[in-house]
Amino acid sequence: MKIHRWALVHPGAKLGSDIEIGPFSVIGENVTIGDESVIKNNATIIGNTTIGKNNIIHPNAVLGAEPQDLKYRGEESLLTMGDNNVVREGVTINMGTAGGGGKTVIGNNNFFMACSHVAHDCIIEDNVLLANGVLLGGHVVLERGVKLMGLVGIQPFVTIGRYAYVGGHSRIVQDVPPYVIIEGHPARIRQVNVIGLEREGFSEEQIGNIKESFRALFRSGELNRNKILEQLGKQENISPEVEYLITFLKNIEKGKHGRYREILRVSPAIAR
Numbered sequence: 001m002k003i004h005r006w007a008l009v010h011p012g013a014k015l016g017s018d019i020e021i022g023p024f025s026v027i028g029e030n031v032t033i034g035d036e037s038v039i040k041n042n043a044t045i046i047g048n049t050t051i052g053k054n055n056i057i058h059p060n061a062v063l064g065a066e067p068q069d070l071k072y073r074g075e076e077s078l079l080t081m082g083d084n085n086v087v088r089e090g091v092t093i094n095m096g097t098a099g100g101g102g103k104t105v106i107g108n109n110n111f112f113m114a115c116s117h118v119a120h121d122c123i124i125e126d127n128v129l130l131a132n133g134v135l136l137g138g139h140v141v142l143e144r145g146v147k148l149m150g151l152v153g154i155q156p157f158v159t160i161g162r163y164a165y166v167g168g169h170s171r172i173v174q175d176v177p178p179y180v181i182i183e184g185h186p187a188r189i190r191q192v193n194v195i196g197l198e199r200e201g202f203s204e205e206q207i208g209n210i211k212e213s214f215r216a217l218f219r220s221g222e223l224n225r226n227k228i229l230e231q232l233g234k235q236e237n238i239s240p241e242v243e244y245l246i247t248f249l250k251n252i253e254k255g256k257h258g259r260y261r262e263i264l265r266v267s268p269a270i271a272r
Contacts, residue, residue: 061092063079082108175252
């Protein structure tokens with residue numbers, strides 16, 4: 001373990017083996033850091049924060065700060081992070097709130113580029129990339145393999161589906177289906193994220209099934225999407241990818257303003 005003599009580490013912090021902590025970094029009392037993690041200089045990890053193994057936290061990142069939520073009243077909440085994540089300079093990741101389940105959850109193998117922000121009660125799965133300046137509102141869900149390019153802004157309660165790619169400078173106000181490329185002002189679904197799916201190991205058959213469903217849903221000219229979803233669902237030997245896409249789009253229809261998680265919103269009175 002290498003802890004610089006100018007680092008400020010609370011005696012109550014729980015540190016794994018082979019950890020490095022650079023000068024002027026602050027580690028709070030209720031922080032747990034897994035084995036072989038590297039905390040570079042001037043980083044801050046506070047609050048009820050647990051990070052796993054082999055994470056790299058760069059200068060001026062702040063993990064576990066209080067949520068930026070007017071409803072927050074100092075209640076106990078958490079930030080948990082898995083393994084093999086990279087958090088670059090100036091990234092901020094806040095704890096959760098009582099109204100959002102009490103925790104912000106980060107999975108494994110994610111890359112947070114400089115100055116990106118993860119607000120309270122977000123859930124980020126695995127292999128997700130946030131490019132420079134990406135801003136996530138509260139209660140956002142990024143599913144596995146999502147890629148958000150520079151300066152993307154995500155409205156609270158939005159879900160971005162698996163392996164979706166969001167182009168730079170886009171503002172996302174509604175749920176984004178899995179497997180697609182979306183970008184622009186207003187943001188529009190452009191095409192299937194073929195290159196991204198190929199990189200993730202999807203077969204030609206899997207990608208072909210997704211493209212066929214995409215054409216039916218977004219390029220057929222049929223305005224009644226529920227009718228198309230019903231037809232797709234009746235197909236024999238439907239692939240798992242298409243089945244998931246159908247379920248995702250049906251959930252959007254259940255939600256408010258095209259955001260499924262909006263129906264889970266807790267009123268301010270209940271949150272207090």
